[in-house]
Structure formats: structure tokens, C-alpha cells
Amino acid sequence: MNILTVTPNPSLDRTYEVSGLRRGAVLRATGEYVDPGGKGVNVSRVVSAAGHRTVAVLPLGGTTGALVAELLGAEGIDVATVPVVGHTRSNIAVVEADGTLTKINAPGPELSGAEAESLLAAVREHAGPADWIACCGSPPRGLDPQWYADLVARARATGAKVALDTSGPALIAALGARPHIVKPNAHELAQAVGRPLITVGDAVQAAEELRELGAGMVLATLGADGQLLVTSLGTYFAHAPVDAVRSDVGAGDASLAGFLTAGGAGPRALAAAVAHGAAAVQLPGSVMPAPADLAAAPVTVTEAVPVDRPLSEPAS
Template sequence: MIVALTPNPSVDRAVTVEMLDRGQVLRADSSRVDPGGKGVNVGRALASMGGDALVVVPSGGPEGALFDVLLSRTGVASRIVPIAGSTRMNVSVLEPDGTTTKLNEAGPTLEPADIDALLDAALGDLVAGAWIAGCGSLPPGAPDSLYATLVREARARGARVAIDSSGPAFAAAVAAVPTLIKPNREELAELMGRPLNTLGAVIDSAAELVERGIELVAVSLGRDGAVLVSVEGAVHARTVISDPVSTVGAGDCMLAGLLHGLDGGEAPAGALSMGVCWGAAAVRLPGTEVPGPADLLDLEVTLTNDPQRELPLDD
């Protein structure tokens, strides 16, 4: 089982419009509501693909009641920690060319007892060799050390830890040396304190983190796919999507595929290919809808162990 801790889940509403015209009254072509948050999306993707996942989240207030119902309908196993505050609601505006505009709330304030309950719920049944992922932003009241604590406690139990976050919480977690991290290029640049405009620059930065003890650094690169760096070197995976719909949650689906592959015994390159395939499939779906097996059938992923280091990366 793969455990996904999401300290700041959300109710995600995705609205499709012909064009986002700021300041105007717009008519939505369609809309959908999903349970959201990075770890929630990871768990939903794993469940959709037949994997075994457990989502751990705080939830409260009227939005939390809606979140609980939406999450129960996905079929993914969950542990919900009740809180006094209200779960946040995020809005994504989608345009026909795949352009996505996101409006994310900060989330409810968590008390120290809430943090302790979340960690207890996430760590309670971990066994040696299992994967646990700490995913997403932290809500108000959560200490920047939350994911670092998760790393230390999980590794003390012999578990493998993946972190997908940003900012100070991500930096603290990286310093605690998780097994795997999955930043996007912008998050890696923020962590390293320098721009990363080529594939070679991304690979070199990831290699620095591997030298510090992190086993696997997977960096999502948008339309340029993803690169995975380990002590064995770098592998680059990419696929072509001609009909994008929404990028929301694509990186989470990529992480789900990567963890599913690694948990099933795939070599890192094969797991990366799986992750890129899952993430690409998500881009062709509305809102934060996650792909199922049928969504992968026409996708081909190209892998190379000799990445084009001079490749310029899109902004």
C-alpha cells in the first residue's frame, strides 16, 4: 500500500470557458467538482489504475462535508482527521487550448493537536519497505518542519518516503533526506536558488541532491516530460500530447505512476516511463479527473539514457 498524506486538501471546482476575459461576466461551457490536493490526486490515480492506496487528510466545515462525500465516491481508502476549520475550495478556469488559471485558497488553520493526529494517522500502519508520500502545500498553523518530521519518522520505521511540495517546507524535507523528491522545474530552481533553463541545468541540480543522499530526484518538465536522476545517471522520458484539456493534477498523476512502478519492482527508468504516461493521460482529461487503464492505450513514451543536455526548457 502507498500512503499519501495531504495536509491541505481541497474541494476542486473546474470551470471551462471559451476564453478567460478578465473583468467580464463569462458563461461556463461545463464544470465539475472533485476532491483535490496533491496526495488526494495521487491516491485517486492509484485507485483508478487498480493500485492499493491510502489517503490521509484533515477535513472540516461545510466544504469538508462535501469533500468527504466526493472522496468516498472515488473508491480510494482514506483516513480523515476531523478539524475545526473549513476545508478550502479551489477554482480552476480552463480554456480550450489547455491554458489553466488556478485560484487556490490558503486553507484552514491547523492546531498542534491536528498535526499530531495527521502524522499518527499517516505513520500508524507503515511497514518496512512501504512507500509514504508527503504532498502539497501546508495550511496555516502547520510548521515548516512537518514533512521533515514525516521523513525522519517514516525512515525510522524502514519505510521509503517521497516528497512533492515547495518552499520552506520542501527545503526542510530535502534536508532530512527522503528517498525520492518530485519537484517541477520551478520548484527545483527555487530550492537551488538559481534559474534552470536547460535540461542539463536541471540534471546537474538533481545530481547535487543525489550526492546529498536522496536516492531518486524526479523533475517534471511540462510538455518536455520528466527527468529522473540517481547515482546511476539520468534518464529522460517524454510523450507528445496534441489534445491537452487540463494540466491540473498531471504532476500528481505522474508521481502516482512513478510510485506504482517502484512499489511494483520496476527499475527507475521503467517507473519514470509509467509516471510520464499517467501524467500525460491526465492532461487530456477535464479538471482533476484521473486516468484509468483505457486512457493509456494510445500513449507512447520515449526514454533515453543520454538526455539532450542543451535542450531549452519552456517557461
């Protein structure tokens, strides 16, 4: 398996574990983690840990960007760097002892038209033998949502299959370019269809609407409620028990990586997605799961989708 990832707004992620978050107080961290971040970056990290080939296409700038490239290189990941004038952003996550997560995401650099075009050119240049091109994350400042449609179209033109994980106007714009799979979470799915999702059945209907707009398949991550795979051949639901959530940063990215490395279609790939997501939430910070982390929870996959089940956190 060979997977190229594209992350137009990567980051350096700093995670601090604290006993409790108290506004205005001086807090002492019980744990500290520094990881390369961004949705596509996380996908590459999981793919590499599983022993597959991956190249991460990234616009990087400043000392932060250099550190992101260095950390990825230490994990054995090839980085195709597109130099940009602005500095790569740093994000901060604070995780409390009960698993409550507070995040501060910086906006990141504003890309010029030339830098945005260079990023698209790098995808074409490095696609090579890629089986999948995963286009992931929010667009940085300076890019119109239509840029994501151009990205998907150019990725498809290489002959690779295309996975898309973005949200808002960028997601809607890119659906017309017909990505092979999209991976929204419950809130992104609700945002895409413009209405709240109260039950699992609501999520299924919303996923079908994304398919009507151009998505080949929809892998919807519903947090603690499980995951849905909606395809032309059927709809599947999967769930795995989790003893305790330590950090859910990157869990959806790990799920997408698991799905793609397991073939990118059908119940077997869905089971792998759920196993990776369940493993990710039990790891600290932005640590991504390796194969040794996946055996903790059995995964149940069924075609009997519990459409009447209320979502534990209704999405809007």
C-alpha cells in the same frame, strides 16, 4: 502495491471550462467538474483507479471536508480523517478553449499544534503494510517548514519508502530526513537551488544538488519538455507527444502515482510516470487517468539526456 498518501492541505477543486477568460465579463461555462483535490489526494485517486490499495490521510473540516471524504469514498478510496476546526479549502480553476489555465487556490485552514501532531500520529497508525508513503502538497497555515522533515522522518520509521512532493522551505527542510524520492517540477527545482533553469542540463545539475542534500532519487517533471529521473545509478530522460492540453491540473501528481505503482525505480517506472502525466493533461478538470487512458501516446526513454536542449518555459 500499497500506498499511503498524506495531504496536509487538501481541497475541493471546482473547474470551469470557458471559451475565453475576459476580466469583468459574465462568462458561461461549457463544462463544470467538482473533484477532491490536493497532491496526495490525486496520487491516491490514480493508485486506486489502477487497482492498488491506498489510504489517504487527510485533515478535514466543515461541510467541504465532508464532501471531499464522500467523493473519495465514491472512488473506493479509504480515508483516514484527522478532524480539524477550520474548514477544508475550495480551489477554483478556469480553463480556456486553448488550454490556458487560471487557478485561484484558497489558503486553507490554520492547523493548531495539536492537530498537526494528530496528523503525524495518523500516519504512524495507518502505515501498516504500506510499500510507499507519499507526502504531498504545501503545508497549511500554522505549520513550520520543519514539520515536513518530521513527517518524512516518521514515515521512514514505519519501514516504508517515502516519496516527497512539496516545495520551498518545506522541501529544503525535509531533504535532511532523506526521502527516497522527491518530485519537483521545473519551477520548484529552480526555487530549491536558487537560480534559473534554462536548459535540460540545468535541471539535471539542480536535481543532483537535491540528491547531495539528502534525496535518494529526483523525478523532475518539466512540463512539455518531458521528465528526468536522476539516481545514483544513472540519469534518464523521457518524453511523450501530446496532441492537445485540456488541463494540466494534477498532471505531476499522476506522474508520481504512475512512477510508484510501476515499482518506484528505473526507466520502466519513468516511462509509466510520463504516460500518466501525458494522459492527465488530456483530461478535463482534475480528472485523474485510469489505465484505459494511458495508451494514447508512445513514451520514449533514453539515457542520452539532451542537456543542451532549452526548456520551452525557462524556470525561475
